[in-house]
Ligand code: HEM
Ligand code: SF4
């Protein structure tokens with residue numbers, strides 16, 4: 001599995017980068033695959049309702065009612081029918097790319113298994129929705145699909161009468177059975193909607209709507225396709241004849257030819273193995289989970305910022321248990337936590353200025369404590385005030401590769417894990433000339449929301465915001481995929497140059513800085529600003 | 530300029546996407562059934578006789594049963610398995626023992642088979658044993674059928690009517 005990821009991931013870095021240049025990060029379709037999936041679902045739903053109005057559920061009438069839409073009312077019902085088909089196909093495409101992409105970026109293991117596992121029934125339900133749809137036209141394709149499907153199902157020893165007997169001869173199929181098929185085509189997509197809802201239970205603020213521009217453009221493209229190549233039917237079904245040559249919809253029916261090539265049992269076993277493998281992927285190979293976030297109640301004031309910022313709904317605000325005069329306290333549900341550290345970045349008590357007592361914020365990652373980070377930053381402080389700090393996300397460019405004089409580097413699980421007060425601290429207390437935050441690729445945060453929150457905090461649109469007194473021109477934030485070290489290096493060089501051009505800022509005296517070198521934290525050095 | 534290029538790029542990506550969607554939603558075509566052949570489907574659902582004949586209970590046996598269970602005949606519900614054979618133009622095409630369905634073996638036996646045949650006139654010999662006899666058949670039929678290319682012909686069996694071509 002990991003070998004496959006090693007091949008796919010660099011390919012996605014480059015593809016993502018290319019589409020981001022063309023569409024911009026916000027509109028990048030690859031960053032909006034799930035949202036586009038939803039969008040196509042809604043197109044299918046609305047066009048489906050429209051088409052259903054004209055659809056006749058009788059065996060003999062169904063075909064003609066569909067033909068009426070395509071031929072007589074081509075301008076509306078016909079277009080709706082085409083949209084219904086093509087948006088359904090588009091949904092399969094974005095779903096498959098979404099699946100491969102989440103896999104490539106390894107966003108399925110550890111606490112993230114849930115979204116993946118609930119994705120598996122989604123694949124099956126999407127396919128089943130499309131397949132049952134093709135039955136309804138009751139043309140030769142429908143006949144082929146209905147017979148091939150029921151013969152395949154009949155292989156399972158769970159049905160009494162073979163279902164395929166319903167299609168044995170022209171007089172075998174009755175309206176009642178056909179109505180049942182219509183019901184399936186409504187019920188399965190509704191189940192799919194339920195599965196999609198479940199799919200998103202463990203991500204907070206899921207992106208379920210694509211940006212308006214992207215949505216409008218994709219809709220326009222599908223509409224154009226519907227007008228240029230309207231969806232059509234095959235010849236009417238005739239159970240006295242065998243459908244011979246078929247124009248399959250390969251997105252939904254691509255595996256049907258296997259039923260002619262292999263035995264039904266072989267196809268069942270293959271499908272079962274594929275499904276189980278897909279379902280087991282979060283545990284192939286088992287994932288060694290890093291330590292999850294820990295709440296330190298003594299420093300938690302119940303402000304709920306961490307709970308609002310956690311991208312995986314891992315924090316809940318519960319009744320206070322320690323008698324402190326606050327209503328609530330943060331509680332981490334360890335099984336949901338992916339150890340991104342974003343909660344530490346959002347906690348107002350995570351301030352490096354604090355010298356009274358150890359630097360222990362209300363919440364943080366035990367394996368990447370802010371006290372350790374402050375120590376590291378302190379140790380690299382530069383009395384000349386010419387140094388730039390590069391704080392990089394571990395999922396982007398490895399910062400060690402950029403080491404050069406005048407640049408101090410540190411890596412965090414996510415840029416969102418850095419409380420903005422640290423930027424203030426670096427500039428005002430460590431003599432930094434500038435702070436460069438390098439996240440992973442813009443719009444493609446490995447932990448979903450880290451880059452969004454960081455930007456909002458820097459612009460003071462979200463608490464905790466960067467303090468007003470911080471000279472914004474000395475702070476830069478950008479995103480880089482792991483293969484973009486050259487681009488990052490160039491950007492950092494430019495930044496170094498830019499900040500050195502700025503009038504020298506008032507920096508702490510050498511004595512103040514010297515006093516902090518090598519000092520253990522919590523010794524009551526400089527007080528709070 | 531860069532902006533215009535980006536719009537062109539966006540349009541190109543979306544056009545390629547929907548072009549692929551449009552193409553693969555119906556192409557390439559696929560031949561499911563060979564040219565010049567016809568399809569014979571054989572399927573029925575039919576329960577054979579009871580495996581064991583009903584037997585009159587002796588008065589002693591009756592006395593041992595609960596009052597509401599005292600029926601004079603003891604009829605085990607299990608059915609025989611069917612022996613079914615098809616010859617096509619005098620050559621054996623299909624032979625099978627069809628077990629009764631159900632855990633207790635009291636359900637009907639079922640068959641669903643399909644055979645591709647060259648188009649043309651064929652003679653089908655159909656034989657079915659559904660009783661306890663150990664040799665011979667209870668239902669025998671010979672049908673000459675004209676199969677057109679691409680035609681689907683079904684052979685069914687119903688207790689009262691015997692073999693029927695549908
Ligand atoms: C048409 C079907 C699907 C739709 C509409 C859909 C939609 C979504 C959406 C909206 C998100 C949240 C994205 C975000 O805001 O970060 C998401 C996340 C995810 N999806 Fe899907 N999905 C679909 C199918 C699948 C399938 C088939 C799989 C895999 C088997 C899958 C695996 C995942 C995973 C692993 C995440 C996770 C996120 C994370 O931890 O960051 N999805 N999906
Ligand atoms: S952000 Fe910090 S102080 Fe606020 S609830 Fe979370 S842990 Fe407590």
Ligand code: SF4
Nearest residue numbers: 310337338340341343
């Ligand atoms: S580290 Fe914090 S923000 Fe990240 S998932 Fe865990 S609890 Fe949520």
